[in-house]
Structures are given as C-alpha cells and as structure tokens.
Amino acid sequence: MRRIVFIPIWFACFLRVLGVGVKDIPIFGSTDNPRILTNDVISDGFQYQVNQTHSVFLYLEDSEEMYVGGTDFVLKIDVDSYHVIEEFSLTTTEQQCEEGPCQNVITVIEKFQDSLFVCGTNGQKPLCWKLFSPVNNQSHEIIEGTGISPFMHTQNSLYLSVEGDLYSAAPLDTDGSSLQFRRKAGSRTNVWMYDKWVSEPTFISASWVKRKEDPDNDKIYIFFREKNTDNDPEADPWISKVARVCKVDEGGSKRFFQNMWTSFLKARLVCGFPEESLYFNRLQEVHVMHAEDWRDTRVYALFSSSWNSTAVCIYSVGMIEEIFENSTFKGYDKDVPKPRPGMCVKNSRSLPLATVSVVKDYPEMTDWVHSIHYTSPFYVSSNNYTKIAVDRVQAADQSMHNILLLSTDTGRIHKVLEVGSKPFIISQTQLSSHSTVQSMKIDSKRKKLVVGFSEKISTIDLQGCQDYGNTCEDCVLARDPYCSWTKFGCTRTVLGGIQSITDQDIRVCIKSVKEPLNLSVIPAPVDLRTVHSVPLDVPFYLSCPINSYHAVYTWKHGNQSCPCLQMQSNCLHLISAMTQENYGNYECISTERNYTKAMKKYQLTEQKVKETQNSSSHNKINAASAFVPQIWFNLGLAIAVICFGPRCP
Known part of the structure; x- marks a missing residue:
C-alpha cells in the first residue's frame, strides 16, 4: 500500500x-x-598573482614543462611542482595604445620552427614574438601579428602549426571583420580564403590529419559555425560546418585565384535527431583523436542549442571524406570537371580553370556530414558544457576505451565513458567554485588533465581511484578503465586487475577472493x-x-x-x-x-x-x-x- x-x-x-x-x-x-x-574544490596547482581575463597554455607531453600566457607575461612552469622556471615580460607601452586598455593579452603560444612562438593583442596592435632559449645569442624576434592574433582577446581566432607552417584565423580589422582561415607563415606560400566562402564565421578548431602512406593527400580540417542564410524566424541563426584544405595547396595560377585556396570545400556538420528534424546547430568545441589509419580518426564535437541543452556528436574522418569525395556540389548542376574540385595535387597552380571555378563558386557539398550514431547524438545533457577533451585508455584486459572529459560552466569536470553507443557518467570533480574553464589540455602519457581558470591552473589525476570505495564491487561498478581492483584495493589499472567496463558485472569479483588483500593499504571495516x-x-x-x-x-x-x-x-x-x-x-x-x-x-x-x-x-x-x-x-x-x-x- x-x-x-x-x-x-x-x-x-x-x-x-x-x-x-x-x-x-x-x-x-x-x-x-x-x-x-x-564536491571538495581541488586547491592544488598554480595560483596567479592577479586573476586573468584570458589565458592560454602550451602543454607538450614529451616535456616536463608547460608555457602559460596571460596579460603581459608568458611563464615557463614545471608541470609536476608548478615551480616557475622562467618568466617573459611582454608588456606594451602607453605610446603604443591609441584607445582601449593598454594591455598585451597573450592569445597564441605555439612551438613554431626553432622557437617558442607567442602572439598578443599588444594594445590592439597585434604583435608576435619568437622567444629563443637562453643558449641562443638572441632573446627574441618581433613579427607583425595582424591575422595571427586578434586585436582583442574577446574576438574569434585560432591557430595551428604544421611542419613549420603556421595556419591561423584572426580578424584583419579592429572591429573583428575580415575573418578567414589562412596559411600565414612558414616555408610554403601564404594562402587565404575567398571572401564569399563563409558568412560571419566563428572558427572553433583546426586539425592536421596525416596520411602516412600518402603525405601529398594530407589535409587540414577546419571546424566552425557560420550565419544561417535561412531567414525563417524559427530557424537557428547558426549552422555548423566542417571544411578542409590540402596541405600541399599553393593557391591558383597567376591569372586566376593566385594565393587563394584551390582545395577549399565545406559541408554541414549535423548533430541531432534527423527523423524529428531537431538539431544542435551551435558548435562549441572540438577534440580530434588521431588514429593509425586516418579514416578511423575521430572528431568529438560539443554542440549547444537554443533550448539550453548540450550534446556530443562523434564523427570519423573517413565519413567526412566520403562526403567531400562523393557528394554533389550544392547549386551546381553541370558535369563535374576533372580533376574533381577539391582534390589535392602537387602543383595547384596548374589546375584547370573549370576545376578551380567550381571551388570558387560552389564550395559547399549538397550532402550533410552525419555522426557515427546517425539517429541521435552520442550524449545529450542539460549541463552547460564548455570544453571537451578525450583520452584513450587501456583496460586491465588490454581492451581500449575512450574517456570524454567535459567541463561545465560551474567549474566542474565530468568524466564520461564511451561504451558502445551509450555514455556512462563516471564522476564529477569540482575544480573551481566561482569561475569557468578558460582552457583545457589532456596529457595522455601521464594520464592527467590540465585545466586553466582565471585564478589558477589545476591538474586532475585521471587515475585517482580512491573515491570508488574499498570493496571490489564498488570498484567494478565505477566502470572506470583507469582503475581496477587488485590486492591493494581500487588502484590504477594493471594487467590482470579486476574490471567489468563493458558489462558492469560484479560477478567478476568472485575471483578476487583468491588474491590475499594487502590490509595495510585498505581501510579497516567501519562499524x-x-x-x-x-x-x-x-x-x-x-x-x-x-x-x-x-x-x-x-x-x-x-x-x-x-x-x-x-x-x-x-x-x-x-x-x-x-x-x-x-x-x-x-x-x-x-x-x-x-x-x-x-x-x-x-x-x-x-x-x-x-x-x-x-x-x-x-x-x-x-x-x-x-x-x-x-x-x-x-x-x-x-x-x-x-x-x-x-x-x-
């Protein structure tokens, strides 16, 4: 009753x-x-002396150091002790500032050629610096930064370094206009976009996908959202897109499309419920997980919506390329010229006019790029997620599992297991009680997540298993591939440890009684x-x-x-x-x-x-x-x- x-x-x-x-x-x-x-806020890490309105960092997995850029400075920090090894002061002078705040907010930190490459707003007169190590005779070299760094840190921008070439998207004007994706510096020819290819874009991410067996077909993928041309008042004002260009693209001939991409193509990136025509159209963040076979490289894309939900959709580069290689060109109804528009060729300047003309006037694909789950997003949540990172983890039985790390707008990190077509939300960690995540990088080798806030940089040990309890069943139910049950309790995963990642089956714990527990490291039973x-x-x-x-x-x-x-x-x-x-x-x-x-x-x-x-x-x-x-x-x-x-x- x-x-x-x-x-x-x-x-x-x-x-x-x-x-x-x-x-x-x-x-x-x-x-x-x-x-x-x-729920306890993690307090370790590096604390800024003054809160930062914007920060970026370069974190190299093969190094013991990271570089942090804030307002007027770049710090070189030891990743384990958070000790400041070296500090670079990059301030502006009052004479350089005609209007607005006279600050140099660092927006770019990248390893470029033989130096640390840093760019900043420089009082709305962007500059870049090549910072050399102390063993070099010169300390730095100054380069004009327009088109690499935005004029203000709030303006949209991105950058990517590929084999000594620098790709970037940053406005050419102080009002944030003339925003396009370019190859801006390096050994290859500077190349830029045709103005009519995108409409008021917001660039999210760019990634180089290698083809080891065919390097001349290497491509740069650009993820962005642009203004929707549909004027229906019920239509979302933004549409998400993926574009790509060939790494070997040197632009067109001197008489047609010189210094313009000849391989630029774009397609709509779909995340939602196609059968209900319900879509998450606002791309927010992208993480690309590279694979040995370029076709298996995965794109984890974070979307928001107008109804206060966020979603994660997963794509494969193979599926994206399928659209670019086989779809018709939107609005183009004639025979497709050869070579096919968008193909990579060693000498792009020799491409026939007919091929380049299709790229110029009809760069968008008719077909849309759907996620690998097609009928729905991989994960939909009412949490307002802002950043995403993904790690690949080997379990105790040597099977491989992907872990999504999602930051919320309330300073929390959610650890989510990708198992089949469904998410499993393992844990929530509180990193800050009063600010949102500004930047986030994964260290797959050390199994750590580095997170930047306005007041600090925090690190999460992804192999922290102490919160999962002191019984085999509790450890197994966590379904965390970083953790397994051993004679030492729930600890970081070792071969032969007890787990049930796919099935969450606690019956595997029966065999754990054969292993004597090390009682010195497991808490005694509580009355x-x-x-x-x-x-x-x-x-x-x-x-x-x-x-x-x-x-x-x-x-x-x-x-x-x-x-x-x-x-x-x-x-x-x-x-x-x-x-x-x-x-x-x-x-x-x-x-x-x-x-x-x-x-x-x-x-x-x-x-x-x-x-x-x-x-x-x-x-x-x-x-x-x-x-x-x-x-x-x-x-x-x-x-x-x-x-x-x-x-x-």
Whole structure:
C-alpha cells in the first residue's frame, strides 16, 4: 500500500543546506547523473598573482614543462611542482595604445620552427614574438601579428602549426571583420580564403590529419559555425560546418585565384535527431583523436542549442571524406570537371580553370556530414558544457576505451565513458567554485588533465581511484578503465586487475577472493551501527551517505520500507514525532545493478525524560532542539514523502 505522509515545515530545509540550490543537487537513482561526486574544490596547482581575463597554455607531453600566457607575461612552469622556471615580460607601452586598455593579452603560444612562438593583442596592435632559449645569442624576434592574433582577446581566432607552417584565423580589422582561415607563415606560400566562402564565421578548431602512406593527400580540417542564410524566424541563426584544405595547396595560377585556396570545400556538420528534424546547430568545441589509419580518426564535437541543452556528436574522418569525395556540389548542376574540385595535387597552380571555378563558386557539398550514431547524438545533457577533451585508455584486459572529459560552466569536470553507443557518467570533480574553464589540455602519457581558470591552473589525476570505495564491487561498478581492483584495493589499472567496463558485472569479483588483500593499504571495516536514545514525542532524523548517485537508497525498519529524502550527499529518514513503533533497528540500503549493501545501521531506544508538572512542555522543546539542527526551522515549506508498506516508520 502506498501512503502520502506530510512532513512538518521544519524538515523542509534539506532543500537548501549551506546555501546550495536545489538545481546543484543531482538526484540519485538516475544514470543521467555522475555516479560519484567529489564536491571538495581541488586547491592544488598554480595560483596567479592577479586573476586573468584570458589565458592560454602550451602543454607538450614529451616535456616536463608547460608555457602559460596571460596579460603581459608568458611563464615557463614545471608541470609536476608548478615551480616557475622562467618568466617573459611582454608588456606594451602607453605610446603604443591609441584607445582601449593598454594591455598585451597573450592569445597564441605555439612551438613554431626553432622557437617558442607567442602572439598578443599588444594594445590592439597585434604583435608576435619568437622567444629563443637562453643558449641562443638572441632573446627574441618581433613579427607583425595582424591575422595571427586578434586585436582583442574577446574576438574569434585560432591557430595551428604544421611542419613549420603556421595556419591561423584572426580578424584583419579592429572591429573583428575580415575573418578567414589562412596559411600565414612558414616555408610554403601564404594562402587565404575567398571572401564569399563563409558568412560571419566563428572558427572553433583546426586539425592536421596525416596520411602516412600518402603525405601529398594530407589535409587540414577546419571546424566552425557560420550565419544561417535561412531567414525563417524559427530557424537557428547558426549552422555548423566542417571544411578542409590540402596541405600541399599553393593557391591558383597567376591569372586566376593566385594565393587563394584551390582545395577549399565545406559541408554541414549535423548533430541531432534527423527523423524529428531537431538539431544542435551551435558548435562549441572540438577534440580530434588521431588514429593509425586516418579514416578511423575521430572528431568529438560539443554542440549547444537554443533550448539550453548540450550534446556530443562523434564523427570519423573517413565519413567526412566520403562526403567531400562523393557528394554533389550544392547549386551546381553541370558535369563535374576533372580533376574533381577539391582534390589535392602537387602543383595547384596548374589546375584547370573549370576545376578551380567550381571551388570558387560552389564550395559547399549538397550532402550533410552525419555522426557515427546517425539517429541521435552520442550524449545529450542539460549541463552547460564548455570544453571537451578525450583520452584513450587501456583496460586491465588490454581492451581500449575512450574517456570524454567535459567541463561545465560551474567549474566542474565530468568524466564520461564511451561504451558502445551509450555514455556512462563516471564522476564529477569540482575544480573551481566561482569561475569557468578558460582552457583545457589532456596529457595522455601521464594520464592527467590540465585545466586553466582565471585564478589558477589545476591538474586532475585521471587515475585517482580512491573515491570508488574499498570493496571490489564498488570498484567494478565505477566502470572506470583507469582503475581496477587488485590486492591493494581500487588502484590504477594493471594487467590482470579486476574490471567489468563493458558489462558492469560484479560477478567478476568472485575471483578476487583468491588474491590475499594487502590490509595495510585498505581501510579497516567501519562499524555501521549507531545507537541513539531518543525521548518520545520529539522529532528525529537518520542519515546515511550517498556513495553512488546511480544507486537507489531505501530505509528498512522491521518489515517496512521507505525511500529516503536526499540532502546533498546524504540520504535522510525523517520522523516527525517519536512514537513507540518508531523505536528499533533501521538500515539504509543501497541497491545498484545486482549489488545491495547496508550503508548505515541505527538502533533507536527510548530515553526517559524526567518531567515535572511545571516544566513538561519546556523539557520537550529542549529535547526537540537537541535532536533537530536549528537550521531546519528556517524554511516554511511542507514536503510530501511517498512511502511504501502499511505505514512509513
């Protein structure tokens, strides 16, 4: 029998404890939430002396150092100790600044040719510096930076270094206009775009995809969104696109399309539900995961929508190339000339006029690029994700798994397992309580994530397994390929460790009993039972911790069961006024998949309160105050709790 019991108003404040809003509290029992929450803000890392409005960093996996660029400076930092090894001061002078803030906000840090290449806004007169190591005779070389760095850090820009050539997209005018993707510097010819190819673009990312067996067919892929030409008021103002150019492209002949890309093609990038014509059109961030076979290179794209949801769609470069190589050209109805427009040729200046003319006037493909899951995004969330990084992890059985790392606009990082066509949200880590992520890089070798905020740079150890509990079942249910169960507990993955990444099957833990545990590193079992002596007629509550937000929690009392009330990371059972039938034993039971365990046990006994005729009411009030936190009297709400059994105990 189901019964609704109304809890008095002073029990309602579990909705608002310590100033945390209801929307910040995930509801347990749903796999749409992170399974594990680490709510304590990670405080280690490098702290800026002054908060930065914009920061970038260069993190090289084969080096022990990283470079950080802020306002008027570049720092060389040891990645392990966060000790500043070297500092470069790159300030502007008042004479250089005609208007606006006289600051040099660093926007580009890249290894380019034989130096560290740095560009900044330089008081709205962009400059670049080649910074040489101390062993060189010269300390730096200054280069004009227009077209590489934006005039203001808030303007759209991107850059990419490929085999000694620098590709960039940055405005040519102070108002942010004349924005296009160019090969700007290096050994090859400078090449740029035709103005009519894109409409008010926002460039997101560029990536070089190698073809080891055919380097002349190497391509640069550009991901961006542009203004929608559909004037329907219900149409999204933005459409996401992918474009590509050939690395060997030197532009057209002297008489036609000189210094213009002859291989530029673009196609619509689709993320959504095609059968319902519902799309996420606003590309926000891209991570390209390269593979041995270029066709298997994956593009993880983060999209937002006009209805406050974000989505991740996954594409393969092979599928993208299929569109560029076989689709018809949008708006073009004549025979396709040979060589096919967009093909890579060693001498682009020798291409026939007919081929280059199609690229000039009809660069867009008719067909759209769909994700590998086609009918829907890989992952849809109400979280406002802003950055994405992806790592490839070898599990204990040597199988490979992809892990998505997504940053929210509230300073959190979600670790998401890609298993088949479905996401599994492993954990949430809180890195900052008051700022959003400015930049994020993955170190696949050290298995660390480096995250930049306005006030600091933080590092997450992706192999941190200590939050998954001290039993094999808890470790296996985490489905974290970075972690496995061994005789040392839940630790970073080793060959032969116990996992069940694909199936989340705790039956694999049966074999763990054959391995003697190293008890010196595993916490001793905790006595779950707590005894309370409580007077009659006073309110009382019981609490147990939530160690997995994918589990369902139930309070058991005798043969009766009642679902718990959630208060942040705790599960409550509320008793409005103690009666004789409320005394006895209580258990907080967690159930996840086929794994059930007691999280907490209580024994409530009756406390005899001495009363006199004049102080009876006074004593009961004091008794109530002793057992109910004062904060519970602060809200004037009534909570309806659905209970099960003949009566909620």
